[in-house]
Amino acid sequence: MSSFVNSSIGKKFFMSITGFFLMMFLVVHLSINLLLLFDDSGNLFNQGAHFMATNPLIKIVEPLLALGFVLHILYATYLTLKNQKARPVNYKKADLSKSSSWASRNMFVLGTLILIFLVIHIINFYWQLKVSHTVPGVMVDGVEMENAYGLVAGLFKASLIYCLIYITGAVFLGIHLTHGFWSAFQTIGWNNDIWRKRIEFVGKVFAILIAVGFSIIPLYFLIKF
Amino acid sequence: MSEKILKEIIVKVWRQKNASDKGRFETFTVNNISTDTSFLEMLDILNYQLVEEGKSPIVFDHDCREGICGTCSLFINGRAHGPDDDITTCQLHMRKFKEGETITVEPFRAASFPVIKDLMVDRSAFEKILHAGGFVSVNTGGVPDGNAIPIGYDDAEAAMDAASCIGCGACVATCKNSSAMLFVSAKVSHLARLPQGKVEAARRARAMVSKMDELGFGNCSNTGACEVECPKGISIANIATLNREYLKAKIAE
Numbered sequence: 207m208s209s210f211v212n213s214s215i216g217k218k219f220f221m222s223i224t225g226f227f228l229m230m231f232l233v234v235h236l237s238i239n240l241l242l243l244f245d246d247s248g249n250l251f252n253q254g255a256h257f258m259a260t261n262p263l264i265k266i267v268e269p270l271l272a273l274g275f276v277l278h279i280l281y282a283t284y285l286t287l288k289n290q291k292a293r294p295v296n297y298k299k300a301d302l303s304k305s306s307s308w309a310s311r312n313m314f315v316l317g318t319l320i321l322i323f324l325v326i327h328i329i330n331f332y333w334q335l336k337v338s339h340t341v342p343g344v345m346v347d348g349v350e351m352e353n354a355y356g357l358v359a360g361l362f363k364a365s366l367i368y369c370l371i372y373i374t375g376a377v378f379l380g381i382h383l384t385h386g387f388w389s390a391f392q393t394i395g396w397n398n399d400i401w402r403k404r405i406e407f408v409g410k411v412f413a414i415l416i417a418v419g420f421s422i423i424p425l426y427f428l429i430k431f
Numbered sequence: 432m433s434e435k436i437l438k439e440i441i442v443k444v445w446r447q448k449n450a451s452d453k454g455r456f457e458t459f460t461v462n463n464i465s466t467d468t469s470f471l472e473m474l475d476i477l478n479y480q481l482v483e484e485g486k487s488p489i490v491f492d493h494d495c496r497e498g499i500c501g502t503c504s505l506f507i508n509g510r511a512h513g514p515d516d517d518i519t520t521c522q523l524h525m526r527k528f529k530e531g532e533t534i535t536v537e538p539f540r541a542a543s544f545p546v547i548k549d550l551m552v553d554r555s556a557f558e559k560i561l562h563a564g565g566f567v568s569v570n571t572g573g574v575p576d577g578n579a580i581p582i583g584y585d586d587a588e589a590a591m592d593a594a595s596c597i598g599c600g601a602c603v604a605t606c607k608n609s610s611a612m613l614f615v616s617a618k619v620s621h622l623a624r625l626p627q628g629k630v631e632a633a634r635r636a637r638a639m640v641s642k643m644d645e646l647g648f649g650n651c652s653n654t655g656a657c658e659v660e661c662p663k664g665i666s667i668a669n670i671a672t673l674n675r676e677y678l679k680a681k682i683a684e
Contacts, residue, residue: 210681213640214610214650215674285650289608292542292649298445298456299535301509302607305659311607313652389653392667395675399668 215393217281222393224278225386229412231271232379236419243426248355249346256351259335279321286314309385316382323375330361330368362427369424380417387412435466437525441533442477444489450545450553456535466526470513471496471503473525474536490549496521498662501597504604505550506537511601511660519599519662539604542647543611554600556646557614561598564638565618567627586624593621595663602657602665608649613657615639616673617665623676633680640677 210216238258241251258264302311309316334340335352344353361368387409391397397405440461447454461477468476471493478488494502503520507513513523528534536550544552582590594617602613619636622628628635651670658667 209641210684212644213677214644214648215640215677216681218650218652219674219678285652289610289649289652292609292647293540294542295454295540297506297509297537297540299509299537300506302605302654302656304510305605305656306607306654310652310654385653392653392671393651393674395671395673395678397668397671399666402668 217285218393220277221281221285222390224274224281225390227271227274228278229383229387229390231274232416236416239423240419242355242358242423248353248359251355251358252344252346252351252353255354256346256349279317282314282317307385309381310389313382313385316378319378320375320382323371323378326371327375331357359427362424363431366428369428372424373421376417376420379420380413383413383416384410437464437466437528437530438462439531440464440528441531443533443535444550445537446489446549447538447546449548454546464525466524468525469496469521470507470523470525471521490547490551492551493521498522499597501599504539504552504600506539506604508535511539511605512662516659517662517664539600541603541609543609544600544603554598556648557598557600557611559646560611560615560639560642561618563642564631564635565622567622568631580626582625590621590624593617593665593669596665597663599662601660601662603648605656605660606649607654607656608652610651611643611648612651612670612673613661613665613667615643616669619676620669620672623672632676633683636673636676636680637684
């Protein structure tokens with residue numbers, strides 16, 4: 207087992223598995239977030255957020271999610287450093303654009319940008335909801351819950367800059383996924399010449415859905431209010 | 432295609448005395464080169480010129496000059512085996528270049544491929560990976576009849592495609608991570624598909640991957656550059672096969 211963890215394929219296996227896990231998280235996260243768009247009173251989203259916050263299953267998955275992020279980032283950093291060591295003297299003239307996509311060559315750069323976004327995102331919402339508890343309460347159908355809608359809508363209505371930051375974050379995430387999605391399948395060996403085109407296609411559609419889906423939310427508040 | 436004469440081309444070549452030398456570019460002018468000349472013949476002409484001037488000729492690897500031995504290398508104008516698809520450097524012709532063009536020539540660069548001199552690099556790391564498991568163990572005895580072992584058409588074709596790897600190292604050279612995964616995966620998936628090789632598939636996958644890691648090749652990040660620059664067009668689907676074989680072997684361990 208230790209030789210598997212230390213091998214190149216073993217480390218990439220963890221990149222892939224954590225990647226799959228994070229992609230599933232994105233789907234759940236986006237579906238709850240889209241509730242923001244369908245009820246301007248905020249009750250629908252608040253109920254959704256309250257359901258997620260009180261759901262015992264989510265309580266179990268939440269630390270796993272944090273671990274997924276940490277492992278994905280740590281392995282990426284380690285592998286990138288190792289990869290740079292594998293070519294100590296660089297080419298003076300290299301034209302890799304003919305043979306590979308920009309996203310595939312810049313996954314670490316994109317990942318770093320997404321991490322910066324993630325920190326801003328956590329400070330904006332997660333911290334206030336879960337750590338500092340500075341979000342005022344609201345009554346929905348006789349149940350007291352935190353006014354998460356007010357927090358999100360308030361930020362996007364008040365600040366064009368934050369709207370742009372969130373849209374940029376979503377776009378970076380989308381570009382990261384154009385390579386990440388199919389790459390996760392390839393790394394655990396779920397691929398061949400026939401399935402590759404299909405997986406790559408689904409990956410591109412998934413990346414666009416995630417980027418557009420998350421961008422719509424700040425755009426909605428920017429345009430409507 | 433009609434022959435033309437390139438009146439003048441500028442060749443910017445990497446010169447390096449040995450592995451510990453820092454190395455630098457030297458620029459040469461070559462005149463009156465036919466577009467039908469191969470790239471290596473152009474370097475031969477340049478070397479004659481250098482010898483006549485009493486200078487040290489440029490050292491580069493070459494052998495069969497017909498694209499089957501995997502000896503020639505070179506990173507030309509930023510691409511392994513130069514600006515053409517599915518060829519080795521010896522199959523590259525000067526018709527791919529323009530009059531007056533500056534052509535940059537570098538060695539294949541990777542920590543595992545140390546420079547011997549100028550453009551010649553030591554690719555014996557590949558042999559070490561093969562020694563670790565890229566073979567089928569054969570006992571002594573009579574030669575079995577080849578047709579006595581049935582092999583499905585698809586497996587035979589896929590194994591043959593993977594077996595067409597000539598071990599030139601373009602995959603490592605072009606990979607941004609200097610990963611040898613395409614080379615190793617071609618060998619592993621070639622032998623794992625055939626009944627003779629299947630017997631040792633698990634041991635082979637473990638041994639070759641562990642040797643590849645030990646020799647300092649980078650980690651594959653699935654950019655796919657290797658299959659584009661591979662002179663034999665070997666698919667990275669083989670890398671998925673290798674990943675599968677390796678995971679299977681490790682689970683069975």
